[in-house]
Amino acid sequence: MEYQKAAAEMNRVCNGNIVAEYNCHNGFSEQAMIESKKAAVQNKHEKSRKESEDESKLPALEAAYNTILKGLGENTDRQGLLLTPRRAAKAMQFLTKGYHETIYDILNDAIFDEDHDEMVMVKDIDMFSLCEHHLVPFFGKVHIGYLPNKRVVGLSKLARIVEIFSRRLQVQERLTKQIALAITEALNPAGVAVVIEAAHMCMVMRGVQKMNSRTITSTMLGVFREDPKTREEFLSLVRS
Amino acid sequence: MDHAKQKQSEKPPPYSTDSVNGHMEERAPVLKSPNRTGGPQVVPGEETRSHTSTVMESWKEERTRSIEDNEMNLPGIAAAYTSILRGLGEDPLRQGLLKTPRRAATAMQFFTKGYQEKISDVLNNAIFDEDHDEMVIVKDIDMFSMCEHHLVPFIGKVHIGYLPNKRVVGLSKLARIVEIYSRRLQVQERLTKQIAVAITESLQPSGVGVVIEASHMCMVMRGVQKMNSKTVTSTMLGVFREDPKTREEFLKLIKN
Secondary structure, eight states: EEEEEEEHHHHHHTTTHTTOOOSSSSSSSSSHHHHHHHHHHHHHHHOSSSSHHHHHHHHHHHHHHHHHHHHHTEEEEEEGGGTTTHHHHHHHHHOOOGGGGGHHHTTOEEEEEEEOOEEEEEEEEEEEEETTTOOEEEEEEEEEEOOOEEEEEHHHHEEEEEEEESEEEOOOHHHHHHHHHHHHHOOOOOOEEEEEEEEEEEHSSSSTTOOTEEEEEEEEEHHHHHOHHHHHHHHHHHHH | OOOHHHHHHHHOOOOEEEEGGGGGHGGGGGOOOOOOSOOOOOOOHHHHHHHHHHHHHHHHHHOOOHHHHHHHHHHHHHHHHHHHHHTTTTTTTTTGGHHHHHHHHHHHHHHHHHGGOHHHHHHHOEEEEEESSSEEHHHEEEEEETTTTTTTTEOOOOEEEEEEEEEEHHHHHHHHHHHHHHHEEHHHHHHHHHHHHHHHHHOOEEEEEEEHHHHEHHHTSSSSTTTTOOOOEEEEEEEEOOHHHHHHHHHHOOOO
16 A cells, blocks of 8 residues: 555656746756655655565456456457466556666666766657556657766666656656656756657547647756757757 | 357358359468468368368357447446556556546447447448459558457558459448457457458458558567567468469559
């Protein structure tokens, strides 16, 4: 139950409460930093789901998937579906494995002191996540840029941050913000920018069924928010 | 559930012995790797034939689920999703997840709505007698299906070609056949074959070719995680199987 609350907390970090705080001078308001530090403390010590518990949760998930298959009118004894509840349960656990991990597990070693103050970008990071409203995948690319302030991070760690937050039940807006906040928290850079463009299967496969539509969200913090030229440099490098 | 069980215990209806252009022979090698170098396959013995019939009959079991079934089953499926959310470590009471079980259940019912439809309903009106005997191709039909092994989507394009034999079908009906069979828990190989056999059965054309290329989220998002891999399956029946030139014309025309 504790871990469930922690999950709720982590997922609420970027909800309405925080967004209101970012109307200030240098892109990082005091309030926002306090909020994100609170989240960080939780991030440091609590995971919403422990990896060791996955095995024990499997039977309940399997039973649930069995009910779903029967409810859809399928014959659960046919050869193709015999092991499907187990496979689907494991797949779902894999697709939400971001709940296992915290930022500080992966980041603590790879922050280096470098006297570098030019933009660093990692773009076209493939991202796969699950829409929390329909439990249907959405996937796309993440582009991250930051302006270091004496500290740089190992490049693959940016991709790992994306993995941690995307392998959850997510909303694209919140995902973008969580990634940006995590980088801010860990590095204290002069600015961070995150752009995600994704295709949502809940819109493509069902509902309004628009095949080619893409959703783009972005979060700009620090100098990326303050200084239009920096933001433009980042955006033109993303586009190129 | 009852529907499905009933249909499976029924004696499989005899298929038509109308072996137009080798269609009957073409069905037999379902269990072997088809020999594509042209010429119809040698029809194997009776035992294999009856085994084949069990394998092939599954496509004929047009299980129908009704709207009422959907409504009745929705609460059960939604409850199952709630327990899945809990089992994953999420809090089903937080704002974003409050109505998720119901939405996910409805979405899943939509993704399997192929079980609610029958080929005969979709096709009966739109078969026309035309004196046309050149290839007809409908390509780049977007297809979205669910992998029956992991309950994760696979998405791609279907290309269908057929050589009419005095009877043509409305073009959108080909896309509707794709919809009926793809909106189910599927395996790409079976999907390809079901589409081809459905067109064959309803139109009796000289030949049918179906090619599907799809990307499987179960391979992209998890497991081996190969982003750019695509799976291509094809079924060639009738002259498309026998005549290499016809097949080649079809394959060339669907290439971009």
